[in-house]
Amino acid sequence: MKRFKVRRILIEREAEKDSLSKKIIGKLPNIPIERAGSNELALRDDIEEMDKDSLRLIHYKGEFLKPCPGTRRYICCGYQILNVGINCPMECTYCFLQSYVNQPSLRLFTNLEDELNVIGEIIDNQPDRIFRIGTGEFTDSLALNYITGWTDFLLPFFSVRKNCILELKTKTSFIKDIIKSSYRKGIVAAWSLNTSRIIANEEGKTASLKERIISARECQKAGFVIAFHFDPLINYPGWENEYEEIVQLLERYIDPASIIWISIGSFRYMPELKWRILKRFPGTHIFNGEFVTGLDGKQRYFKPIRVKMYANLSERLKKWHDNLGIYLCMESDDVWEQSLGWSPKNSSALSNYLDNRVRMLMRT
Numbered sequence: 368m369k370r371f372k373v374r375r376i377l378i379e380r381e382a383e384k385d386s387l388s389k390k391i392i393g394k395l396p397n398i399p400i401e402r403a404g405s406n407e408l409a410l411r412d413d414i415e416e417m418d419k420d421s422l423r424l425i426h427y428k429g430e431f432l433k434p435c436p437g438t439r440r441y442i443c444c445g446y447q448i449l450n451v452g453i454n455c456p457m458e459c460t461y462c463f464l465q466s467y468v469n470q471p472s473l474r475l476f477t478n479l480e481d482e483l484n485v486i487g488e489i490i491d492n493q494p495d496r497i498f499r500i501g502t503g504e505f506t507d508s509l510a511l512n513y514i515t516g517w518t519d520f521l522l523p524f525f526s527v528r529k530n531c532i533l534e535l536k537t538k539t540s541f542i543k544d545i546i547k548s549s550y551r552k553g554i555v556a557a558w559s560l561n562t563s564r565i566i567a568n569e570e571g572k573t574a575s576l577k578e579r580i581i582s583a584r585e586c587q588k589a590g591f592v593i594a595f596h597f598d599p600l601i602n603y604p605g606w607e608n609e610y611e612e613i614v615q616l617l618e619r620y621i622d623p624a625s626i627i628w629i630s631i632g633s634f635r636y637m638p639e640l641k642w643r644i645l646k647r648f649p650g651t652h653i654f655n656g657e658f659v660t661g662l663d664g665k666q667r668y669f670k671p672i673r674v675k676m677y678a679n680l681s682e683r684l685k686k687w688h689d690n691l692g693i694y695l696c697m698e699s700d701d702v703w704e705q706s707l708g709w710s711p712k713n714s715s716a717l718s719n720y721l722d723n724r725v726r727m728l729m730r731t
């Protein structure tokens with residue numbers, strides 16, 4: 368997989384003094400830089416384009432550590448998001464970030480390193496709580512690491528804290544930087560997985576399925592705990608056999624004993640996102656089939672379809688290994704029961720279940 372190219376850097380005046388801005392500009396010496404205030408940048412936004420070859424260096428004024436927004440009225444896992452930036456250079460047709468039309472470009476928050484102490488205080492002041500933290504909800508954790516050097520300062524920062532883990536979720540094969548780090552404890556290397564057909568047709572510019580699994584194997588061999596996310600499962604003719612092929616690859620390359628969890632979720636989207644996706648990706652097949660409006664207003668596959676897909680995949684995964692920490696992403700109690708044969712019943716019990724996996728595999 369090749370590194371992504373950056374065409375220009377846009378830097379807000381407030382971001383110029385931040386240490387990460389200086390490092391990023393130092394790593395891209397020949398890229399033109401435009402300087403402007405945040406309002407000026409906003410005025411220049413072309414909201415129809417994602418402008419994914421521009422880096423925007425932004426002094427972030429919000430909170431860096433926030434609970435995952437989850438979704439109303441479904442069981443959520445209690446994850447915390449570390450807001451390192453928004454958008455990524457890859458092109459998944461289903462990416463919900465496309466609905467943030469007023470936030471184009473690859474947006475990097477340059478005061479992150481300078482404000483780690485605030486995050487440290489939050490974590491250290493609650494020593495009995497486990498913080499499961501990830502950077503990969505609003506961007507890809509590793510796609511831009513060669514520019515940002517996130518792993519240089521985030522791995523040592525989180526690894527030494529006993530009550531948290533940092534999960535780096537990616538669709539890339541860019542593992543060189545984490546492998547060269549000397550920090551392992553408390554760090555989870557994670558891959559989103561999908562069938563080769565979905566990767567080829569719906570996940571543009573990402574690593575192939577095999578590249579992702581080989582990267583996971585390399586990280587596992589280097590001593591990292593790993594995780595996988597089958598999300599979004601896409602319903603299409605032949606999905607059973609093609610998701611089965613993923614499990615066969617996992618069986619071939621991965622030691623299941625150091626998998627901390629595997630999440631499963633199905634394709635869902637807010638209705639307004641559909642038209643934006645069709646405009647950017649008119650050839651997409653992700654809207655094939657029928658959808659129903661869920662309790663949170665998102666469109667989802669009908670419940671029997673979701674249950675069938677979850678049950679099929681989870682049964683197959685359990686045949687491989689019976690202790691993989693499988694959980695469903697944003698589903699209801701009855702869908703859990705019908706597809707996995709058990710349910711945590713509520714979000715707090717799911718959090719406890721995942722926290723216990725952290726204690727068992729990483730923080731004992």
Ligand code: SF4
Nearest residue numbers: 455457458459462506
């Ligand atoms: S990798 Fe994630 S953040 Fe990047 S385009 Fe795909 S879904 Fe969006």
